[in-house]
Amino acid sequence: MININWTLIWNVINFFILMYLLKRFLYQPLLEVLDKRTAKIEGDLKAAADEKEEARLLKEQYEAEMARAREKALEIIAEAEMRGKERAREIINEAKEEARRIREKNLEEIQLAREEARAQLKEEIATISLFIAGKYLQEQLQKEQQLQLIEKYINSLDRGKLGEV
Amino acid sequence: MQPGPKVLAYFLGNENLPITDTLLASWLLVILLILFAYILKKRLKIVPGRIQAAVEIILAFVESQIESMLPGEGRKFLPFIGTIFIFVGVSTVFGLIPGLVNPTGDINTTLGMALMVFLYSQYLGIKRKGVGTYIKGFFEPIFLMFPMNVLGELAKPISHSFRLFGNVVGGGIIITLLYQFFPWFIPVPLHFWFDIFSAFIQVLIFGMIAISYISVAISD
Numbered sequence: 001m002i003n004i005n006w007t008l009i010w011n012v013i014n015f016f017i018l019m020y021l022l023k024r025f026l027y028q029p030l031l032e033v034l035d036k037r038t039a040k041i042e043g044d045l046k047a048a049a050d051e052k053e054e055a056r057l058l059k060e061q062y063e064a065e066m067a068r069a070r071e072k073a074l075e076i077i078a079e080a081e082m083r084g085k086e087r088a089r090e091i092i093n094e095a096k097e098e099a100r101r102i103r104e105k106n107l108e109e110i111q112l113a114r115e116e117a118r119a120q121l122k123e124e125i126a127t128i129s130l131f132i133a134g135k136y137l138q139e140q141l142q143k144e145q146q147l148q149l150i151e152k153y154i155n156s157l158d159r160g161k162l163g164e165v
Numbered sequence: 166m167q168p169g170p171k172v173l174a175y176f177l178g179n180e181n182l183p184i185t186d187t188l189l190a191s192w193l194l195v196i197l198l199i200l201f202a203y204i205l206k207k208r209l210k211i212v213p214g215r216i217q218a219a220v221e222i223i224l225a226f227v228e229s230q231i232e233s234m235l236p237g238e239g240r241k242f243l244p245f246i247g248t249i250f251i252f253v254g255v256s257t258v259f260g261l262i263p264g265l266v267n268p269t270g271d272i273n274t275t276l277g278m279a280l281m282v283f284l285y286s287q288y289l290g291i292k293r294k295g296v297g298t299y300i301k302g303f304f305e306p307i308f309l310m311f312p313m314n315v316l317g318e319l320a321k322p323i324s325h326s327f328r329l330f331g332n333v334v335g336g337g338i339i340i341t342l343l344y345q346f347f348p349w350f351i352p353v354p355l356h357f358w359f360d361i362f363s364a365f366i367q368v369l370i371f372g373m374i375a376i377s378y379i380s381v382a383i384s385d
Contacts, residue, residue, distance in 0.1 A: 011278070019248040027224070
């Protein structure tokens with residue numbers, strides 16, 4: 001049962017052949033594949049981490065830009081509002097100024113018209129007065145004349161007819 | 166019943182060069198393993214298939230066992246220790262194939278392995294420590310321990326080889342005996358026990374002891 005013989009040497013030779021060929025066909029290629037896989041996984045993980053980091057940075061950048069844009073928009077709105085108000089104020093002021101100007105102008109015109117009217121009235125009053133005065137004088141004259149005539153007539157009457165009366 | 170290797174022929178007719186059934190089985194095993202490795206090599210992929218994944222698990226296991234006792238040297242010793250695991254492991258279950266025998270059921274196989282481990286560990290011990298320190302190691306802790314240390318060292322390959330051999334042959338003898346008494350039922354679970362379970366444990370022990378001998382030899 002226990003017989004130590006050349007089989008021992010044969011088996012050692014077998015073992016070495018097996019070890020050599022397994023090293024060539026199994027261990028080295030398999031370890032290479034394992035290393036490659038490790039490298040690939042590490043690379044992928046690193047790439048994923050990098051991409052995540054990049055995405056985070058992009059997000060941050062985007063958010064910052066959004067915040068800036070919002071701020072800018074608010075600024076623009078505020079500025080527009082301010083400008084609008086200013087413009088409105090300007091328009092109101094201009095309108096007031098214009099109104100004042102128009103009023104003054106109108107007042108001036110009114111004044112002028114009044115002056116003119118007054119002058120005209122004065123003239124007319126003078127004319128009328130003259131006319132009335134003239135008339136009056138004329139009337140007076142006529143009256144005197146008539147009175148004279150009447151008196152003449154009466155006188156004539158007195159002489160002729162009065163006696164009869 | 167005559168357990169043990171049977172001589173089938175003689176190499177070149179020389180009676181000193183017997184060709185036993187265990188030797189034939191181990192030749193066949195080596196050829197099959199090389200073919201398997203060659204085919205696997207052709208089909209290696211980054212994303213492994215089932216067989217590749219299984220082989221990877223086995224090799225990673227062996228590497229982790231080496232790493233646990235020889236930190237940082239898993240890759241270096243993987244071909245040697247890995248081949249021991251694979252050769253001894255497959256040898257031990259080879260007998261399950263009808264018509265074949267376990268190469269590890271022959272003391273020549275296990276002793277061959279054990280002597281290789283022994284010589285390799287001595288070589289590594291001398292290489293790493295230097296001849297002086299290596300020889301000095303036999304006189305530790307005191308001078309008187311020299312014969313004990315030498316005997317202890319020489320006993321290593323013997324205990325290493327006979328442990329596996331004894332287990333495989335012992336299991337084989339028990340199964341053979343039971344075949345004669347209960348040919349139909351009992352041998353099946355016993356085959357499982359001796360040829361699969363116990364065999365794997367023995368292979369694990371054989372490999373771990375090989376690693377520990379190397380580890381002891383090169384440690385300061």
